[in-house]
Every structure is written in C-alpha cells, then in structure tokens.
Amino acid sequence: MSEELKQAGLTENESKVYLALVDLGPSLAGQISRKTGLHRRTIYDTTEMLIKKGLVGYILKNNRKLFQASNPNRLLEIIKEKENLISPLIESLQLKYLSTKEKEETNFYKGKEGLKTVFEDQLNSKEILILGASPKAYEVLQFYFKWYDKSRKEKKIKAKIIATDKKIKKIPLSEIKYLPNKYENPVAVNIYDDKTAIILWAKEPIAIVIKNKEIAAGYKSYFELMWKIAR
CATH class of the missing domain: 1.10.10.10 (Winged helix-like DNA-binding domain superfamily/Winged helix DNA-binding domain)
Incomplete structure (x- = not known):
C-alpha cells in the first residue's frame, strides 16, 4: 500500500x-x-x-x-483538488501546444513501420495526390496496402495517381494517369491537406513529411501540371 x-x-x-x-x-x-x-x-x-x-x-x-x-476518502479528495488545480493549466498548455502544431513541421520516418505511420496519417485527409507511384511500394509493404486501400475506400478518401508503370491499376477510389518510363523514379511524393510526404522506396524505405501550406500548395500546382501531361 x-x-x-x-x-x-x-x-x-x-x-x-x-x-x-x-x-x-x-x-x-x-x-x-x-x-x-x-x-x-x-x-x-x-x-x-x-x-x-x-x-x-x-x-x-x-x-x-x-x-x-x-478517513481514507480524503485521498480521493486530494486527487480531485489536484485535478481542479491543474485543469486550467492543462487547457492553457493544450492551446499553446495546438498553436505550435499549426506551425510547420518536418518529420523523418525510416523502415516499414515508419512508412505505415505516414500512410495512416493520410487516412485523416480528404484527398491524396500521388506523384511517382511505384510497384516497389507494394514489394516493400506487401499486404499492408490491401488494408490501406480498404480503409481509404471506407473513409471515401479519393486519390489521384501519376505512375510510370502500367501495372499499377484498379486501385479503389483512384484516378490513375501514366508518364513515360523515362520519368521512372524511386522517389514518390504524396500530397495531402497541408502536408507533403517525400518517400524513397528503397529496401529500407525513408520518408520525410513536411507540414507547410505553401510547400503543399507548390507541390499541388506541380502535380496538376504533370496531370495535364500524363495520359
């Protein structure tokens, strides 16, 4: 005790x-x-x-x-008093924390589990733009994308995908266009909300996620340009 x-x-x-x-x-x-x-x-x-x-x-x-x-019940009263004392502080700290979160962030992720974190974050968005979709993604994460695409479909999150490999097709809730093979690149860019995820599909994958409205807007403009070129 x-x-x-x-x-x-x-x-x-x-x-x-x-x-x-x-x-x-x-x-x-x-x-x-x-x-x-x-x-x-x-x-x-x-x-x-x-x-x-x-x-x-x-x-x-x-x-x-x-x-x-x-009476031992006084212990509960002490805990409640502490909660009442700290609640306003938590609210104040939460506001500061959220205001900081609104600012730009850059996070690095490494390995399969790190990549899963990136893709699960995308399941909170309204639309995903994918520039440079690669079959290597399915090689690296294998069955994970079946769950991911199913979850995205359930949440009705649409995707627009630009790929170079025509093996990439029939992905739920997705429009897919293709660029010539000469544009093939192991680096993919996923743009969603105010975030840009730059992903290197290597044996040990790496991702950089940048939260910045201006950068996301810039990549969206570039994506739309490439979307017009792609077939």
Missing part, C-alpha cells in the same frame, strides 16, 4: 506514518516512531505535513497529542 500512496502524491515518510495510524488508531508520536522506525523529530515533521493535507488530525489528552488518521 505504501507504494500506491506514494503514487497518489504522498512522500515515503508520509505513507509510512499514515498507514501506521490506520493500523494503530489514535497514537502518540513515540508509538508511531516504534511502528515505523522513524525518528520522533521526523514523526512530528511528517504529521505536520499530513495535517496540512487533511490526512491526519489530533486530539489533546493530558496535554499530549494523540494523532489519528483521517
């Missing part, structure tokens, strides 16, 4: 003294000292802190203090 009380915000000595008083009932400092193994001076300091927290009270009997534990 001592460990749980520490997690609730009590110090080690406070936990020992409170538990001792629950066991002993109203007790003198000397009795608490013998029960806990703590020095009497420490008992007085600790009970003073517990009194301030409302976890311990005392009665005077023959001019001597008998300490007693308060």
Whole structure:
C-alpha cells in the first residue's frame, strides 16, 4: 500500500506514518516512531505535513497529542483538488501546444513501420495526390496496402495517381494517369491537406513529411501540371 500512496502524491515518510495510524488508531508520536522506525523529530515533521493535507488530525489528552488518521476518502479528495488545480493549466498548455502544431513541421520516418505511420496519417485527409507511384511500394509493404486501400475506400478518401508503370491499376477510389518510363523514379511524393510526404522506396524505405501550406500548395500546382501531361 505504501507504494500506491506514494503514487497518489504522498512522500515515503508520509505513507509510512499514515498507514501506521490506520493500523494503530489514535497514537502518540513515540508509538508511531516504534511502528515505523522513524525518528520522533521526523514523526512530528511528517504529521505536520499530513495535517496540512487533511490526512491526519489530533486530539489533546493530558496535554499530549494523540494523532489519528483521517478517513481514507480524503485521498480521493486530494486527487480531485489536484485535478481542479491543474485543469486550467492543462487547457492553457493544450492551446499553446495546438498553436505550435499549426506551425510547420518536418518529420523523418525510416523502415516499414515508419512508412505505415505516414500512410495512416493520410487516412485523416480528404484527398491524396500521388506523384511517382511505384510497384516497389507494394514489394516493400506487401499486404499492408490491401488494408490501406480498404480503409481509404471506407473513409471515401479519393486519390489521384501519376505512375510510370502500367501495372499499377484498379486501385479503389483512384484516378490513375501514366508518364513515360523515362520519368521512372524511386522517389514518390504524396500530397495531402497541408502536408507533403517525400518517400524513397528503397529496401529500407525513408520518408520525410513536411507540414507547410505553401510547400503543399507548390507541390499541388506541380502535380496538376504533370496531370495535364500524363495520359
């Protein structure tokens, strides 16, 4: 129980003294000292802190203090008081955090699991533009794209895809156009909302995701230009 009380915000000595008083009932400092193994001076300091927290009270009997534990429900009240105290702070921090998140970000991802994070982020968007779709994507992530395309279809997220390999076809909710093979490139660019994901489809894939409205708008303009050229 001592460990749980520490997690609730009590110090080690406070936990020992409170538990001792629950066991002993109203007790003198000397009795608490013998029960806990703590020095009497420490008992007085600790009970003073517990009194301030409302976890311990005392009665005077023959001019001597008998300490007693308060109802354990007081522990819940302390936690609620802390929640009430910290809630406005959390709200303030959350606003600052969200305002920071609105600013541009650049995140790097490596490996198959990192790439899955990138594609799952795209499932929160309205439309995805893919420049340079490669069959290597299916080689690297294999069955993952079946789940991804199914999820995208369920969420009704459309995609426009520019590829060089005509083996890429019949992808749900997707328009596909093709460029000549001479434009084949291991790097693909996925544009969605205000984000641009630059993906290198290597054996150990790498992705850079840039959150920036101007950069995303620039890549969208370039995509639309290539879309007109593609067949």
